[in-house]
Each structure stands twice: as structure tokens, then as C-alpha cells.
Amino acid sequence: MPNMTEKKYPMPSQSPDERRENFREVALGYDAETAVSEAQRCLQCRNHPCVSGCPVHIDIPAFIHRTAEGDFAAAYEVLHAASALPAVCGRVCPQESQCEGKCVRGIRGESVGIGRLERFVADWHLARGDEAADQPVPNGHSVAVVGSGPSGLTCAGELARAGCQVTIFEALHLAGGVLVYGIPEFRLPKEIVRREIQGLQAMGVKVETNVIIGRTITIDELFDEYGFEAVFIGSGAGLPRFMGIPGENLKGVYSANEFLTRINLMKAYEPNADTPVIPSAKVAVVGGGNVAMDAARCARRLGAEVTVVYRRTRAELPARQEEVEHAMEEGIRFCFLTNPLEIRGNDQGWVEAMLCQRMELGEPDASGRRRPVPVENSEEVLEADSVIMALGTSPNPLIKNTTEGLETQKWGGIVVDETTGRTSREHVYAGGDAVTGAATVILAMGAGKTAAQAILADLKAT
């Protein structure tokens, strides 16, 4: 008999008062007993709609069934067969709009906590320590992967498992892409990313850091000089967007990328870090996505009073629901229906306030969301000594500019065939934010997986 408890078992977490003082992980994870009870809430329904909501098509009912039986090793095998990074996905996927959003238990009560169970099983596996990885049988093919973020790691994992010799090229000094420079420690501990990458290396994947494809080595050279037979481009999001309002280059205005990189990649919050982050008393974060939440919560942990300024309402916030809830619990203030007009500075060139305007929701725009329109004579001044712009990114131009025949969209995204990840260049594939613009970890992973399958099929055909 399934467990008919209407609500998910709550996730043990650090209390808001405690966690806003530290960078340790907020959610602490289920214990085995809770995981089994939660897994027993799954009805094992016939149509398993959850799977259709998963970009990497994990056999969700199967892994939950094993978990409910207490066979965590078997549950992990199911996860691992479909996902290269289960410990990451269990933490950062927007489950409410994917697997859990489709769960029949959600019709009356709450869906099964699929993300929490995924995390439990993946962590259980990691805690068992490193065992010898299965050594795949080499298939004689070699593939280069550009970028070590979620799409690159997933693609590399799939290819390595099939026996390809895979080399990942990473521009930064540390592998992991957005998982290490973007997503904060309190949401995704870097040790977990490190362990997942180690897992790939144990399968024979090589990781070359400090190599900027498009500068140090071009895509053409990867074929002509290094002899790779296929290249997957997962170079990720690129340059931060700004609003184009006055005052954006004042001291104290950061892109979320810069602020988060200082904190996450360079560990600027640690007392003896060489990379600085300037302490602020009042921080305004502009934007409403996951990156905005991450920046706001980092600023809070550095001791600031934080206000998130978003031009639509709470209902339209693109961020993952749990992150919004966590941010609110941590005392972060939200100014909805508010749009910045100007950032004002003092005579030393430092930010001191942001002039904002009230908005209201009008007719739906091209994205289907109601368009925010300004309310006349509604200007108000928000005091702030730092402003963080979390408005998304536009693709990095380095690869586009140095790869002849690689077709891109007007806005710079690489053009691909969605079902295969093939680009306009033969044997060159792409996926993740470099193709879609800023999106989620799991969508990037889905694209990495799709491309890997196409690469394998194409290699076999040649």
C-alpha cells in the first residue's frame, strides 16, 4: 500500500537565522528512513507522467521503487543510467515545473518529492566512497568537449560511457562551469561538483583547464591538429546584460556574474581570500531569476540588507520556487512591479541610491507573460550602496568569431538542430546556454545528452 500522506516529508534545513550567517548548504537532505517513507508515497502509476517532465528521461518510478524497498544501490544505478550528475540535479532542478509538476499526487496534496529523493540516493552513493569505476570498452573515437558546465559534463559522460576518448577544455582554472562560478556553495556544495567530475575522470575523461577555445586553440585546430573527430560546444552563457540606464558603471554596480564569481569561484567571502568583495550595507538586486536569488542570498550572507527589485509580480518570478521561499525566509525584501530608471552616485563615484518606477501588468507580450507598463508619476528612491544586475547574458562571441561557417542567431546563440544538437558545421555540435541563452542546468544537461547520442550515431555511420 502506498503511503497516502498528503504532504511531502519536510526537508531538514538550517534555520533562516542560522544560515544567513554562513555559506554552508541550506538543505540538509533526508535520512534513509524519511527517504523510504517519501518514496512510498509514489503510486507507481501506469502512465508515469513524471518521466515526460524530465529533460534527461530518468526512469523515475523505477528509482523511487528501489528507494522504497531500501535498495539504494539499485536506485542509484537507475539514476546514473540516465543522468551524469544526479547529486547536482537533485539540488538545482526546477522540479516543480518538471517531474514533480506532472506527478499525480500533486492533484490532491503535494507531489512526491522526486528531487529530494534523487538527492538522497546520489548522496548515499557519494558517501559510500570512491569505488573503481566501470572502465568502458574503448570504441576508438575521440571527441572534444568545450566547456565543463552541465551540458559539457553530461555530453562527456555519455560519450565516455560509450567508449569514446573525451577531452574537456575549460577556460577557467577550475572545472564545473556555472556549477562552480555561479551557483553558491549553500545551494550546491562545490565538493559535490568536484566528486562528480572525479567520477568522469575515473572513466577516462581528460579535463584541460586554462584553455580558451577560440583563443588558445580554435575549433578547426581541434580537428586538424589534435585529431578529434567531433566537437561539442557547451561554452555556456556569456557576457552579462545591463539595462542601459544612467549610473550603471558607478563603483558598486556589479553584474550578478561578477558578484557570484568573486564569491563562488574565488571564495571572496573567506577571510584570507586574495580576491576582494566589498562589504555593503544595502544591496539592491535587479531581476527575478535563479541568478538574482543566488546573488541576493550571497549578499545577505555577507551581512547586507537586501532588496530584490523585479518589474513583474511574484507569480511571474522565473526563479525556482524553493529559492524564492528560502530568500524570503532569510529576510530578503522583494519590491515587485518596480523597475529601475537610474542609479545615483555620490561625488566619489560610489552608488548611493536607485531611482525606480512603479509598474503594472498590461497585455501579454510575445513570451505570453503580461507586459509590465510604467505607472505615471510613481518614481521612488531606493537607498543602496551596491546594485547587482541579474538580467541574463548574451553569448560569448569568441567561438563564433573564430569559427568559419558556424551559424548563429542574430543575438549570438549557436544555431542547432534541436533533436541532434548538430550545428551548421559538420561534426560540430552544441548545447546548453551557448545555444539557448540563459536557461537551467537540467536543460543544458538534456542538450548535452541529446548531442552525445547524435555524435555516437554519426561516428558509427562514418
Next chain:
Amino acid sequence: MNRILEKQVLNPTVTRMVVDAPLVARKAEPGQFIILRPDAEGERIPLTIAGFDREQGHVTIIFQVVGATTMKLNRMREGDFIHDFAGPLGRPTHTEGLKKVAVVGGGVGCAIAYPVTRKLFEQGTHVDAIIGFRTKDLVILEDEFAAHSTRLFRVSDDGSWGEKGLVTQALKTLLEAGETYDEVITIGPLIMMKFVCQLTREFGVKTIASMNPIMIDGTGMCGGCRLTVDGKTRFACVDGPEFDGHAIDFDEAMSRNSTYREFERHAYEETCRLFQGVQ
């Protein structure tokens, strides 16, 4: 990890290092830069490439000790390994088709001005190099400039070396005497480049300035290196580091570059103390 092959003290605060970096050396061009971290805990800093040897796979960097990271780097010896060394980054200096150029370098900026001076000279361009230093003790690369320029003009603030005065005065004298240039290329402190650009604007001479803003990743991700050029936001790491000097908002660039001054001073003093403790 990249081995330091040579280390040479050029003056009390400026050091030259030759680093084994074959991948960077293969692609490096004048005007480009690298990003390095001296050790595993270090900050990422951009340094312009001061020279390269493609066959040997060597890259030369010249840096001034200004903060904690450059001090750490300066403590390293021949045979030591720089933890991370990535590049080349940025766009190379455009040199094609230039017949007559004035290169105006100031202080440690001369280290960056030298490779482009040499490239221009070797391709047959008439190069007037104007190099300036505060005082004689700080002079670097004099022989190199002398060997690779058509004419070399030396100036120092205190008159202890070459003519007394500023590089702008030397350039002004040339322009007033009727010298014409296809382009002026200027590399040095922001305030110097600002005044060079003001001067050349009056004379209507196209001017390229090499910017050195704050950077973290250096690859087109963080946006810390943004500048206003011609009223638009541009990123030094991928759009630059060289821009039309007449379009750059230098005052804003100077303000932005002072963001971490307090922090840097503190970190510098801390690092000094740390090293004194070691000695």
C-alpha cells in the same frame, strides 16, 4: 602549471619573467594579454603579453608590484611554477597597412608598448617611439626600444633621463612641427592616455589606447572590465583591450579602476607583513 624560466629585475618595482607556455606562445600577438594565478589560492590577474617566442614556446610578462598578487608573483623564482596561466586573450593590435605611427608609452606601460613597436618596425612602418618614466631609476627596455624604432624620444618627469617633461609634450612638439601619423598608439597610466587622446583629438590623429581595467575571468563572462566607449558599454576582455582613444570615457574608467584601492592597499600591507614574517 607553467614554469618560470627566467626572472629579471628591471627596476625596483618592475620584474620581467619568461614563462614556459607553448599553447599561449603559439597564438600570442602584440596587444593581447594573459590571465594568471600565482598559486592555488590566488587572485586571477590580467597581464599584457610583453613578448613571445613561438618556437621555444615562451611568453614574456613584465609586471609592476602594485598589490598582493603581484607581490606574490614577484616572490617566485626561476624554476617555480605559476599555478594558472591562460591566454592569449583580447584582440591583437591592428598593425596592417600602417605607414607611420607614433607609439606613446608611459612607465610600466612601455612593457606593453614594446612588442607592438617592434612588430610595426619589423614590418617596415616608420615608428616614432615616445617613452616616459618618472625618473631614471624606473627606466625599462631602453635598448629594446632604441633597436626597434625609427626614432626614440626619451622623457622623464624630473629630467634625470632624456628630456624633462611629459610624453604629451614630446608628442605635441612633433605634431606642431608638422609630423603626421596614420595612428598614435598609447599605453600607460589612464591619466596619461587621457591627455594623449585630448592632444591627438586637437590634431585629428586617430589614436588607439590600450585599457587595463579590473577583470576576473578575462574570457567574456563577468563584465567587470566594462567601459563606456562612444556611449556604449564595451568589454575590454573580448571587445578590447584596445579602443578608439577619442571615444573612451576615461574619467569613468579611472573611477572604476579605483574600486578596490582601499582593499588593495590593505591586502598589500598584509602580504608585506606576511613576507617579512617569513624572512
